[in-house]
Structure formats: structure tokens, C-alpha cells
Amino acid sequence: MEFFKFERDIPFMSWGKYTTTISLLTFAISLFFIVTKGLNLGVDFTGGTVLEVSYAQPANLDRIRSIFVTLGIPDASVQNFGTSRDVLIRLPAKHQLSSAKLSETVIASLKELDESIQIRRVEFVGPQVGDELLENGALALLFVSLGIVAYLAMRFEWKFGVAGIIANLHDVIIILGFFAYFQWEFSLTVLAAILAVLGYSVNESVVVFDRIRENFRKMRKAPATQIINNAITRTMSRTIITHGSTEAVVVSMLLFGGETLYYFALALTIGILFGIYSSVLVASPLLMLLGVKREDLVKPEKKQQEEALP
């Protein structure tokens, strides 16, 4: 089997104008939604309590809600999730209520209403802990970005580092844009997924960059555009197959992983799809824009000889 039969190199670079426009547009739209709608931060970051309970019969949400009104927590959100017998309850972080006692009181009241209740999960996070987690998350994002730029700059050249990181932060912003627009819950595991995407997506760019470097050495006379087009075309089959494989696993997670892994897998799915796009159609045009030259990668031989002289 062979899917990819390219007679000649695909002129990716001549599409640069369109792809840059598309990128800038999606980027701007994503940023717009992040700013206007904001992320729907999960309990991990905001602090608060989440209870997952299941009943023997379909749950009566109105009666559960009325309990929270009598408990003095009218802003509790009560919703079905998965099946009609499973209920997810979210309580906002309240400073005046003794946090540790809160879940106990709630569980006791719920038990009074219906004995068949089964507690599947209780998560309580103090607001302070939530703030710290958010801070650490942001720091992790920063350090991953810096680490990747530094590595690319060392292994290749600074232009590659800059192009790579812009392309990949572009992916991250777009994932965040999706989460903001659909108001999907942004939890600690989603953050982990985003960081994994960052590493994974750079991985993608590196493969193309590697080819570009090799081509600069091999195709001595060719202009940069042709070199990049050739590099992308030649790695195309690998790009698609690898992403397809990863995507197959992630889709399997999306389908069989259950509620907890759902948003994690979703973030990865978006990340992988945009990862292909960005590594091919964002990172490389950026590299062109930054004016990558053969001299950046292949040291002029004359200089070496001069150094060799006593």
C-alpha cells in the first residue's frame, strides 16, 4: 500500500499568503473568545466542591435542587450526566462555609432524601490551592515553551526555535479558543493534555525542520522555497500516518475513556489536527519569513579552513 504518490513537490510555500491569513484569523478568533467568554475553569482551578452521585432510580433533580436551597447554597448546579440516574453537583467555593464539613452535610442531606444514593466521587479544592494550581500550570506552559525554543535554537538555529514555538503556541491558543467558545470544562487533565500537545506538536515541526536542514546540505543550488517544499512533501506520508495512528488512539480514548478522559481526549484531538496544519503550513512559512539561509545551517567551508591554520 502506498497512499502518497507525489510526482513533484507540492508548492506549500506559495500558499503562504492564504495559510498565514487563515492562521491569523483563527488565532484572532480564538483569542477573541478566550478574552470575551473566558475559560470555564474546573474545580481544580477555582476551588469548590464537585459531587458525583448515582441513584438506583432516575434522579429527581428538582428535589435535589430544593435541598441546596434549604442548605443555603442556592447557586449549586445540579445536572444529569451520562445517564438519568447519575447526577453531578457543583458547589462554588465559599469562604465562610467550613469546607471540610460542607461535603459531609451535603451527603447527609442527600442520604435523607434517598437512601439508594451512592457516592461515586467527591472533590473539594480550597480556593487557595486552586490559585496555586493555575499558577503552576501557567509556569509549566512557560517553561515548556522556553525549553523547546532553547533546544531548537541549540540543535538547529534560533530562527527554527522562534518559528517552531510560534506555530505551536498557535495550536495551544486554538485549543483554548475551542474550550472558551464551547465552554467545555478546563481541568487539570486538560492542561496536561495541552502541554503534551505542545511537546508532541513541536515533535512534528522538528521532523520537517530536520529534512529542511538535510536538504540545505544536499540540494546546494536550490532556493529556500524549493528546499522547504521538498522537505514537507517528502515527510508528508510520515506526517499523515503518524498523526493518523495517534489520532486513532485518542479517538479510542474519546469513545471508551469515559467522562474523566473525555475533555482530555478532546483537547488532544484538536491539538493533533492543528498540529499537522501548523507544523506544515505555519512553522515553515514563518521560517521563510524569518529569512532562513543555507549559511544558517551549513557553515561555510572557507572559515573552517582558516580556523584550521596555525
Next chain:
Amino acid sequence: MNRYPLWKNLIIAITLLVGLLYTLPNFYGESPAIQISPLRITAEAGLPLLQKVEGTLKKHGLINEGTLVEGNSIKIRFADTDVQIKARDILQSELGTDYIVALNLIPNSPEWLNSLGGLPMYLGLDLRGGVHFLLQTDMDGALSKALDRYSSDIRSTLREQKISSAGLDRQDSQLIIKFRDELLRSKAEAELKKIYSDLDVRTQDTGRDFRLLVSIKPEAQTRMQSATIQQNISTLRNRVNELGVAEPVIQQAGTDRVIVQLPGVQDTAKAKDILGRTATLEIRMVDDENDIDAALRGQIPFGTELLTERDGGAILVKKQILLTGDRITDAQPGFDSDNQPAVHVTLDSNGARIFKQLTRNNVGKRMAILLVEKNRAEVVTAPVIREEIGGGRVQISGRMSSMEARDVALLLRAGALAAPMEIIEERTVGPSLGADNISRGFNSTLFGFLAVAIFIMLYYRAIGVISILALGANLLLLISLLSILQATLTLPGMAAIALTVGMAIDANVLINERIRDELRNGLTPQLAISAGYERAFGTIVDSNITTLIAGIALFAFGSGPVKGFAVVLCLGILTSVFTAVTVSRAMVNLIYGGHRKLEKISIGTVWKPKAVKR
């Protein structure tokens, strides 16, 4: 050219064998068990206890599937959870309160595997159910309490040295002592510096008076903080023991936090109750003048309380508290001058002064040491005061065995929290959700693997089969590493295993595409194989290092489950590079390397363009 030397093949074979060996325990599963361990460190869980336990089980017709003495605890395996719970209830009532009888799980792997140290992966709470608490110590409160203590100590020192001050105030984290003239101040300064090495004493002149500013030295503060958190941890450990939890985790997190994880605990309310219990020590006088029998009949004299002693006897104790436990700086078991077991207690300077006064005024009377928990007081011991005791070294003796002395010392040291703690994070996962999570994680990995395997084998034929075998080897090595390291596997960790499967194939795809590329360029099959592996290697390393950077950052900044994810991701990258580069190469070499004239390799269609424009 495509042949590995024997040693290389051997190393690969041994690695895979070891991987298989340590992955094995995960397939045997675990069976329900009971863990019996003594509540007090001094008691032993040896052969006599084992015989007693076995006898008890036989008497009630409960069949055990094997016993195991491990460290200071006995583990008994049962066929199912019904028998396990029945046995737990019976043993708990037969053995009494001196032993903790906890539900546990023991791996089913055979003896020879256990002796090699083969253990199944350690499952996180989200996979087996349980509670996770993060507790925060109120350090500010502890420091401010310490400052209060110092302020009264300083007051009494100045009084003893007959240095008159014009007032002592507390302001934030320092004490301000005012003096009328400079001479008095310098005298006080010298005195305080001599006695309190932990305090920082500085002078300050204002228009009207001469001042001394006293604060706790930073190094003393750090020392105090670490002592506080250590005492809190040992107190929590004692309390958790009462819950009868097998393998609880109690560890420090950061400078002022403690993580408590209780696998398998269902009754979170009780757990919180016991963890959050505040215990304090009090010293009061025993009321021997009034009739205890009258008190037992209900006529309790005014100002006294009827309490029970540790041995169960009733005792009448005055309500006035003379000294509290926060004056105790240390307590150690030992022996008194008559070679009788005793507890040596060290008090801080102010406590020593109070104690000296108390003992001087009450020679011949009995003093009661009480442990107060949740408004319930219990008399630990009530010795007779023989003489005035000064110097802050107090000896509690009388009617106790050396074992009891050790317990009392432990209680005095660790009965109470050094500073109040608050639960700032709680995560509870029910056992059914845990089991669900395991099957979900397993299924996503399995189906993901199958999808990738089918496609790769169709696309790359024989080489594809090798790639998938390498991928399987990767999974094997990853799981064996996780088992050997006993890293905690959580649901995100399982997701990372699945993700690794998807990502690890990348290295093989890179190699296979390279080989096709070289064939397309007209190289002979043997040359194409070797060039393909060699050229792809650089790319594989580069691209994996970037993902590794992300994994390391995740590990450094993540917490709990995210850390678990990061560990699996990093290990997965390492194993996948190894398997893709060496294991698959070894297999290719074994199949193709031997042929001198290789006509064709089975790597799917190698399509050649009609004209390549360069």
C-alpha cells in the same frame, strides 16, 4: 552490515525477558486480604499472634488461603470479599483494641515472582477508590503562639532579675519592651541575649523611651516550622492507625502541608473526624480529699470532675488547669532512680517555672496528666508528687511497665497537633468508579493499539509486523518499568500509556518511510535498511527530546495525577526510542541480515515517481 553482534542481541533479549518478568505480576491480579498490625510500636506481630489468628479463624470455620508475616504485620489471604469482611469483624472483636485489623489486597503472583521483587503496578486512588486529603498547618498561628509564650517567659525573666520595664507589647511578629533608662535596657538586653538564643534582640530609641525589639530568629522559625510539621505528621499517623487502613500515605508536601491518602476508605466522615481531632494535654490536681464513692453515686463536689484512668478506674480531678501540653518540648521513655520505668518530660522555661511552683506547693499530693480529645478527658497517669521539681525536667513514674512508659511518651509527644490543621483539598473516589476507570483506561489502550496495529501491518507488511512487535515490546517495557519503580498509576497515567502507544509508532513510521525513500532512490534493500535506520535516528532523538522537555516540565509543576501522567509520558518516550531503534532493528537483522543477496523486502508498495525534478 545488517547484523548485530551477539552481545547486542543478548542485551536486547535479556531486557525483553526482564521486562516480561516484571510485567507478569500485573496479570495475576490481587486477592482480598486482611492485614493485622499492632497499634503500639512495642507490641510484636510474631508467631504467637499468627497462631492465635489462625485458631480464631478455624473456630469460626473461615478458610484462609495463606498467611504471610511481613515486617511487623500479618497478612491473611481470602477467597472472596465476603469471607474477608466476616473475618475482619471476628478478628477485630477477638483481638481487641491493641491491634489494627485492616482490609487489604495482596497480589496473587506466585512465590518465585515475589522473591524476585515482582509487584503489580501501584494503583492510585482514582483507580482503586479511597480518599485523598491535603491538610494545611496554621504556621502563622503556631508562630504567634510561640511569641506569646516568649512574651510571658520574658516577663518572668525580667521579674526574676529585678529589671523593671515600662511595658511589654506585641506588635505583629515582634515584641516591644520599653524601659525608662538606658542602663536598665542594656542590662535587660544582656540578660535576654544570654538566656534566649533563639531570639533576636535589637535596641531602638524613640523620643520618649528606650526600647528593645525582640523577634524570633529566622533560623529558629524554620526549625520551629519543621518541628511543628513533623509532630503533626506523627500525630496524624497515630490517628490514621485508629482507622485501620492498610498502607496509608502520610507525607509532607511543601513547607506547611501534609498529604494523607487512605486507600479503600469509604466512611469519609469518620476519617475526617479522626484526622481533625484536636487533642491537648493538661496537668491538674487530683482531689483525694473528697469521697470518690460519693462521687460515683452522683454527688460530684463543686469544682471537680469525675474521670476515668487508663486502667479503667475512676478518679476525681479538679477542674483548674495548671499546665497545658504546649509547654512540653520533649518526652522520652526511660527509667527512674529505682530502675522503674518512667517518662522523662522536658518543659520550656516558663513551663518549668510553673511546674516548680506547682510541685513545691503540692508535695505528697497526686497530680493528674490528662489527654483531652473532643471534650473527652482521660487520665493518662496520676503520680504522687514526692518533692519539688525544678529545672524543667519532669519525671513521670509509678505503676507502669516500660511498654506503657513508651506509649505515654509517644502520647505526650504526638497526642496533640503542634499547630491546628485544616483540610484544604479532598478527593474521594468510590470503589465502583475506580473499577470503571481501570476498565476504561484499559479499553482505550487496547482498542487504540489494535487500530494502529491493523493499519500498520496492512501498510508496511512484514516490516509493519516488526514495527507492531516493537510497539508491543515498548508497552511491555513501560509496564514493567512502572511496576519496578512502583510509581503510582492514575487514570491520566493510563491515558499516557495509551497516548504513548499512539506516539511511539512515530519512530517506526519515520524509519519505515526512510527505508522506502532509500529504496525509491535506488539503493539495494540491505543498504536501504541500514541507511533508513541510521538517518531516522537523529530525527527520532530530536523529536522525542522536545516531548521529553514537556514531560519534565509537567512533572516539575504538576501535582498528583498530572505528575503520574508526566512520569508515564517520560518513561514511555525512553522505552519507545529504545524499542524503535534497537528492538525493531534486531528483528529486521535477524530476518533480512543473513541474506547475502537480498532481492526484496516486504515493506508494502514502494512507488517511484516518473521524473523527480530537483
